[in-house]
Amino acid sequence: MTGSQPVLTMTGISKSFPGVRALDGVDFRLLPGEVHALMGENGAGKSTLIKVLTGVYRTDHGAVTLGGAEVSFSGPMQATAAGVSTVYQEVNLCTNLSVAENIFIGREPRRLGAVRWAEMRRRARALLARLDLDIDVNAQLGTYSLAVQQMVAIARAIDVEARVLVLDEPTSSLDAGEVAQLFRVMRQLRDDGLAILFVTHFLDQVYEIADRITVLRNGRLVGEYPTSELPQLGLVEKMIGKELRALERLDEQSRHDAAAPVEGAPLLDVRELGRRSAVARFDLTIHEGEVVGLAGLLGSGRTEVARLLFGADRADHGSVRVHGTPTSLRNPVAAIGHGIGFCSENRRAEGIVGELSVRENIILALQAARGWLRPVPRRRQDELVDRYVRALSIRPADPDIPVGNLSGGNQQKVLLARWLITEPRLLILDEPTRGIDIGAKTEIQRLVAQLSDGGMAVLFVSAELEEVLRLSHRIAVMRDREMVAQLTNDQSVDADRIMQTIAAGAGHEEVPS
Ligand SMILES: Nc1ncnc2c1ncn2[C@@H]1O[C@H](COP(=O)(O)OP(=O)(O)OP(=O)(O)O)[C@@H](O)[C@H]1O
Numbered sequence: 001m002t003g004s005q006p007v008l009t010m011t012g013i014s015k016s017f018p019g020v021r022a023l024d025g026v027d028f029r030l031l032p033g034e035v036h037a038l039m040g041e042n043g044a045g046k047s048t049l050i051k052v053l054t055g056v057y058r059t060d061h062g063a064v065t066l067g068g069a070e071v072s073f074s075g076p077m078q079a080t081a082a083g084v085s086t087v088y089q090e091v092n093l094c095t096n097l098s099v100a101e102n103i104f105i106g107r108e109p110r111r112l113g114a115v116r117w118a119e120m121r122r123r124a125r126a127l128l129a130r131l132d133l134d135i136d137v138n139a140q141l142g143t144y145s146l147a148v149q150q151m152v153a154i155a156r157a158i159d160v161e162a163r164v165l166v167l168d169e170p171t172s173s174l175d176a177g178e179v180a181q182l183f184r185v186m187r188q189l190r191d192d193g194l195a196i197l198f199v200t201h202f203l204d205q206v207y208e209i210a211d212r213i214t215v216l217r218n219g220r221l222v223g224e225y226p227t228s229e230l231p232q233l234g235l236v237e238k239m240i241g242k243e244l245r246a247l248e249r250l251d252e253q254s255r256h257d258a259a260a261p262v263e264g265a266p267l268l269d270v271r272e273l274g275r276r277s278a279v280a281r282f283d284l285t286i287h288e289g290e291v292v293g294l295a296g297l298l299g300s301g302r303t304e305v306a307r308l309l310f311g312a313d314r315a316d317h318g319s320v321r322v323h324g325t326p327t328s329l330r331n332p333v334a335a336i337g338h339g340i341g342f343c344s345e346n347r348r349a350e351g352i353v354g355e356l357s358v359r360e361n362i363i364l365a366l367q368a369a370r371g372w373l374r375p376v377p378r379r380r381q382d383e384l385v386d387r388y389v390r391a392l393s394i395r396p397a398d399p400d401i402p403v404g405n406l407s408g409g410n411q412q413k414v415l416l417a418r419w420l421i422t423e424p425r426l427l428i429l430d431e432p433t434r435g436i437d438i439g440a441k442t443e444i445q446r447l448v449a450q451l452s453d454g455g456m457a458v459l460f461v462s463a464e465l466e467e468v469l470r471l472s473h474r475i476a477v478m479r480d481r482e483m484v485a486q487l488t489n490d491q492s493v494d495a496d497r498i499m500q501t502i503a504a505g506a507g508h509e510e511v512p513s
């Protein structure tokens with residue numbers, strides 16, 4: 001591999017947005033037959049570099065060559081046609097079309113002008129089989145979880161005859177099994193000579209799959225390294241530009257004394273709650289000050305449970321008590337009225353309003369809870385926004401810019417801030433640290449631990465077992481849309497035990513109350 005000519009070079013790339021220098025003279029080379037990790041903190045410029053490559057943005061300076069010839073794509077379609085296939089960070093598919101249509105949109109197999117539907121479905125099935133994904137290719141894409149949608153986007157990208165495959169955080173909502181499957185496909189494509197550019201915030205994944213690493217910091221190139229020559233600590237230091245000791249200390253602080261029993265009163269208590277074809281009936285009690293983790297594989301029903309508890313989907317069975325009083329969670333307004341907040345995994349569809357400013361996005365839920373006739377006073381807004389911009393290190397720290405101009409990870413933090421300022425009694429967090437860099441992730445985990453110490457109840461949904469284990473007092477395990485166990489997070493519980501529970505669907509343990 002070494003010694004071969006780069007298939008792609010980017011030299012001296014600079015890109016500014018009003019007030020922000022997103023890229024400053026960046027060089028990047030991609031070799032055929034390698035997986036190359038592009039690393040950096042939230043806002044470092046990774047997605048911008050990719051968008052310059054694929055013609056979403058025009059570069060201010062610098063040049064791009066593909067296969068030795070200088071190129072300047074006018075847009076993603078042209079880039080795809082030239083052999084640069086991309087899965088963007090914000091998966092952009094049509095949820096009202098079928099799975100098969102999404103894979104082949106714009107390049108449907110045709111005969112005499114007519115779409116060959118049977119052929120399209122057959123090829124869609126074959127592609128998904130490569131990713132080990134057994135779903136109905138005729139079903140509307142929107143009926144599947146975000147993770148499945150992400151896999152469909154990947155299937156679409158690997159189908160084209162590409163020389164370069166760009167994957168911007170493709171694994172952010174996948175579980176361990178899906179990631180393994182994706183990596184198998186990536187290795188196979190790499191061995192066939194494809195050049196793969198891979199962005200992730202999961203350091204372990206970098207060391208598992210990447211041959212080389214390029215690090216960006218604040219829009220500048222830090223360096224390019226063979227993975228084998230850059231240990232993990234060194235990588236993090238290059239990403240954050242300082243020594244890691246400060247970060248480790250944070251990490252210690254965030255470690256929740258998870259085994260400590262929770263003394264709080266039951267806050268939310270549901271019996272036999274369920275929704276046909278979404279989640280089997282389950283009982284769950286969440287106490288004040290308690291963090292309940294929700295673990296399970298992709299499609300196991302984690303998000304469905306979260307949505308029922310927020311009234312985003314309506315339960316068709318079961319009873320609900322909040323502070324002992326029977327009630328129902330008909331819709332989100334009812335849930336918010338009971339002090340329940342929900343930070344959705346799908347920031348694009350359900351959360352972030354790109355055109356509104358950071359401030360407006362953060363204030364949104366609080367304002368809705370107060371009613372629109374009682375605007376939050378501007379001074380109070382400034383105070384709150386300032387506090388959370390700082391606590392979550394949202395960057396750039398300018399509350400007046402449109403949130404759509406923030407990097408993906410920073411948008412996620414804005415969404416989290418929105419719910420935190422409403423001071424909910426129960427906060428449902430669905431994948432809150434997805435796409436967030438290692439430093440900010442630690443901060444968010446610490447914040448969750450702090451808030452629960454202060455009495456807030458949290459339902460913490462994450463595909464990352466490690467953070468579920470770190471933060472939760474109790475862990476509810478989902479399998480096949482059923483809550484198969486609730487484990488007190490004591491010494492006997494670790495990732496293996498949870499994986500076994502997921503695999504075996506072991507019996508129900510008594511819920512401490
Ligand atoms: N369309 C835009 N308008 C204005 N500023 C932008 C725009 N897109 C990106 N930026 C800014 O450029 C910088 C780099 O953002 P980019 O999205 O490339 O970061 P990233 O490395 O992909 O981060 P993340 O890990 O959070 O996805 C950030 O400061 C961001 O706010």
Ligand SMILES: [Mg+2]
Nearest residue numbers: 046047089408
């Ligand atoms: Mg990005």
